[in-house]
Amino acid sequence: MEHPSGSPEFYHPLALDFIRVFELEVGNISDPVVGRLVPQAIDGEPYEAVSYVWGDRWNRRDISVDGLAVSVTANLHGALTAFRPRPSVNSAGRDPGTGQEQRQVRRLWIDAVCINQGDLSERTSQVQLMARIFAGASHVLAWLGWEEDEGSQQHVQSAINFIHDFMKDSEAGLREARILLHHHDVTEPAERLVDLSEDDRQRFEAQARIWESVKAFFEIEYFHRTWVVQELGLAQEATLYSALKPHDRAKPVHLELHSVSWPLVGRFARFLDYSGALLVTHLGLRSWVVHHTWMAWETEEDGAPRWDFLTTMHWVRIHGVTDARDRVYSLLGHPLAVLDGDVIVKPDYTITRGVIYTRLAANIIKKTKNLHVVNFVDHEYGPYLGARDWDPQDDSRMPSWVPDWHSINRTAPMHYPIDAAENEDAEISIEGGIEGSEGTLLPHLLVRGWIVDEITAVSRRMETIDFPVSNAIRERAKDNPFWLDHLWEFLAPPQSFNNCDALAVLETLSLALSFGTMEEDQPVSNFEPRQTLEEHRRSFAACILEYHELLHGMLKASGLEDDSTLPARSLYDSLPVEAQGELRRRAQGTTSERFLQSMTWQAMCRVVYRTASGHVGIGSRITLPGDLVCRVRGSPLLMTLRRMQAGPKMKMDTKPNTDTGCYAYIGPTIVPARQQKHTGDSERFNEQAVHFRIL
Structure with a gap:
């Protein structure tokens, strides 16, 4: 989230559980955007919430708030222009007693205007209310941005119309689209299609055009923003809007909004992922980003969340965010973002993302006595362990066993229903502090288990x-x-x-x-x-x-x-x-x-590997020959670990006959031949028992 360029004096302090609502006044397309801020209890008068993306930070427009000029991004200005009420064209908008035109407003909550984000204390307290703000809004208005006029190529409108039609019979729509898979690429010259009949050529060209619009639709920046996940997921009702950009604001223009409900778009993206993955990958559709947003709030038949909080965080790692700490804070409205009745981690913008992510992982491990959280580690590069102290200046400093939720997510969560070991272990412990104090050691994860095998060869990614x-x-x-x-x-x-x-x-x-x-x-x-x-x-x-x-x-x-x-x-x-x-x-x-x-x-984005015993497995893209496949108590999946040497900076209080080595965590892994029923205790394969110190 950002803040307008007005001074902090523009805002007055908010009472506990209070928010500000922006009352947006009536106006034509060319009129200035005018409104005022009204404080109220979060569960007070009805309001709508605006969900949008900032866009170009340097492309700005002025709006009037309580008579003062405030600079906002052009995209927000466009949303306010599109959503504000229009002047009445008949007597319905006039006071029956005086005949004068009534003052019309639309009551909106907008982060950039309603929060004084120059005040860190207010920003933090309002972030804690964010879930309640969007859940309490009568309607969430999602602004996709203006659509530029490109002649007949109005992609957003075409895509919205197509999604409505496609979802009336999705299986038939997918069958029709498969002509794009079974013939040459859309980008290849027309002469490459000479083997098609005239009817098939027309079908191919029609499908190519409409799926080009769908591709452009899913590339809209709005869908790739992290805060959108919660804003759409908690909405009582959410609608996506766009409109053709007016080029001559001096002339009266009838502004026609194109809209589609969020649930329909979510179900469309879900269907493509589950039934049309080949089409998605062939056309380079980014529909899966939208599907991840939808998945974050999926429920079972009994209404319970389908995905736990950590899986939800993994689904949305691909979304963009300005502040890496918001990877966690933007999802605290998830129903499972609690442990023992308390929020899983409290917003704090004074510490690094590495400390936040480590606290999150450590708190979960300590309270659950399982290692589910480490299965979401997805290193982009091999873990760097040259420096093992906390550094408040290094935002990315964290242990190898802590998921860096801000790293590029290229993989789906790994799962296997036959557990590799017991799901809990009371002896799991964490040694070292999680406060992030400068010069103190990063915490080590102490676990016990078995070495299954050594990896000898690794495929290409x-x-x-x-x-x-x-x-x-x-x-x-x-x-x-x-x-x-x-x-x-x-x-x-x-x-x-x-x-x-x-x-x-x-x-x-x-x-x-x-x-x-x-x-x-x-x-x-x-x-x-x-x-x-x-x-x-x-x-x-x-x-x-x-x-x-x-x-x-x-x-x-x-x-x-x-x-x-x-x-x-x-x-x-x-x-x-x-x-x-x-x-x-x-x-x-x-x-x-x-x-x-x-x-x-x-x-x-995974690799297949072969072990010294000839077993086949699939694991992290940073896997190397010499890495170890390990079975660890408390982890439902096998782990890939890399042997490390304990250097002089470790200062470990090693107990005799307890630790046999130090390891870096590479990622979860699957070896079907070694994940069979009744092998969790590892007696069947006579694997080597080890106490692991994971750095």
């Missing part, structure tokens, strides 16, 4: 654009063409497989990539569409065969058997004859689409 099986042109354009065949070369170096071994390794790989299936005794995915194990096996087999046929077709057409970008042979060709026959039987009558849909978001 997988990207969503790698996954679809399409055609020779698109495959050659990929950074990682024939990813599945290359992955198999990496996992299964030339060696003799018998039929059972090959199918077993393939199944382990497929379950790792998709985080399992919906089978009762198999891993269960929280992502739709969920498949039974039999459906999963059939669709995965179809994926193998589709890549095999594409590769053979390319080699036959071009004669480029020596092309180094192509695999030496397809996955299918490397298998024993009996395994090939089984895959053909499974793939009969199905396609790869369900498998690719189920694994796209889970596998994106």
Whole structure:
């Protein structure tokens, strides 16, 4: 949030649980924006709340507040211009006694005007009320911004109309859109479409145009702002608005607002993620950002939140925010943002994000005695452990086991229904302070568990654009063409497989990539569409065969058997004859689409690895050979840890026979062969017991 350029004297102190409401006066499109601030109890007179994004900070306009000129961003000025009441055109707006025009106002709450954010104390207290402000508003008005007139290309209006129509029969709409997947890219020249019939060409061009508008719609800056998540999620009613930008303000203009309800947009984005992931990735739609906003407030049938507070924070890490501490503060209205009746962390703008995030993680671990929070660590780069002291000048300083909610989020939360170990452990402890005092050591996480295996080889990072099986042109354009065949070369170096071994390794790989299936005794995915194990096996087999046929077709057409970008042979060709026959039987009558849909978001930006014992796993993109796969009490997932040397600055009070080493936390991981029922105590595999000190 920002503050207007007026002096602090513009505001008067607010009483406890009081807010200011901006009474916006009537005006035409070219009139100055005029209004006044009225303090009231938060549950007093009805008001509407404006949800918007600041936009260009240097592009500003003046408005009049209580007779004083206040500078606000052009985007906020546009929202006030669009939302203010219009002058009455008939007697309905006149006082029946005097015949004089009545004074009309629209009562709005707007952060930049209603909060004196030059006053840190007021800003902090109002942030604590933010959830109540938006939940108490009669209506949340979400301003998407002006739409520029580009001739016939009015993307927002086109997208809004399309979303209304599409959601009347979403399955039919998706079937029609799949023509974009099965033919050449939208950006390729028209002559590339000569193989299409005239009807199909027209369908293709019509779909290309409308999905271009949908793409532009989801790229609107508004959807990518962190505070929007709570503002929309808590609203009793929320509507998204845009309007064609008036260029000649001197002339009277009829301002037509284009609108769509937030629930409809949320359901549209959800449907695309769960049923059209291939279309989303192929077209580069950013609908998943909107879906993450929607997911933050999803509920079960009984009304309980579907996602806990930490998962919700992970969903919205991709959203933009000016102040990294607001990653936490902007979600404190979530129903599960409480521990033992208290808010999970209190707003404090005097300390760094590293201290806030560490306090959050430490408080959760201490109170729950589980390690669920560390499974949201998603390092962009390898954890830096050269300096292990708190530094109030370093906003990013925090332990390796604390999620940096401000880092770029590229992955979906990892989950697996078969727990790797007990969900709680009373012996979990944290050594060191979490106050962030300069020169004191960062806290260490002390846990106990077992070393499962050592990682010996790591694949290239997988990207969503790698996954679809399409055609020779698109495959050659990929950074990682024939990813599945290359992955198999990496996992299964030339060696003799018998039929059972090959199918077993393939199944382990497929379950790792998709985080399992919906089978009762198999891993269960929280992502739709969920498949039974039999459906999963059939669709995965179809994926193998589709890549095999594409590769053979390319080699036959071009004669480029020596092309180094192509695999030496397809996955299918490397298998024993009996395994090939089984895959053909499974793939009969199905396609790869369900498998690719189920694994796209889970596998994106992760790596597959092989361990010293030959196990297959999937984990963090910063995984390196030599890292350890570990089973830790209190963590439902396996962990990847990296051995560290305890330097002289550690000053550890190490107890004999307790700590066997210091480790950096790399991230959660899945090894399907080692996550089976009744193996949480690790006795079945005779794994090495260790007490871990995680820095």
